[in-house]
Amino acid sequence: MSRLGFHSIRDIETMTLREYYLRLEAYQLHEIDVQEKIALQAFYNQSVQETAGKKHPRPKYRKFKQFFDREEQELAVRNVFADDTMGISEKAKRHTQTELFMRRTQEFKKLRKQGKIDMSAWKRAGINAGGD
Known part of the structure; x- marks a missing residue:
């Protein structure tokens, strides 16, 4: 529960189910931020090291979005918590x-x-x- 911002059992007892889901969604969106930072570092590493093509090497991923699609990740999280479907990518x-x-x-x-x-x-x- 501490990952959702709770430090007191009293806070947990007075929380509504709606608030719990809102905090859970916020936490998962925060995790996407963390994943994006890790993916960006990995992208930079691979762009220096990994190539495709033997004769004329080039980076395997030309754009970061090909490697990590933040919008896709966010849409997946928001679709879980949305009251109505937000649409799919x-x-x-x-x-x-x-x-x-x-x-x-x-x-x-x-x-x-x-x-x-x-x-x-x-x-x-x-x-x-x-x-x-």
Whole structure:
């Protein structure tokens, strides 16, 4: 509880649940600040040492945001504590869409293997539709 700013048991007893969640959110946002500082130091270290490409070496990450996306981290924390959805980032949307596509592809392959999908049905439908 000391990480949330409590030093007295009396403070904890008089705190509302809403205040607890507000303090918890503030603490997690503070942790993002700490992580960002650590990531920035690591980014500087890797930009000096790590390269991609054998013939023409270049830094693996050209921008710090590619290495550590603060907005993405904050959005994840705020979505947990928000009363309503604040929206998801473009990166999260792409990730969700990719997962959905992969699930649908796996389901399609499974149904085709079970014989529940006729791969030539569209040909027959096209012939019948053209003949009408």
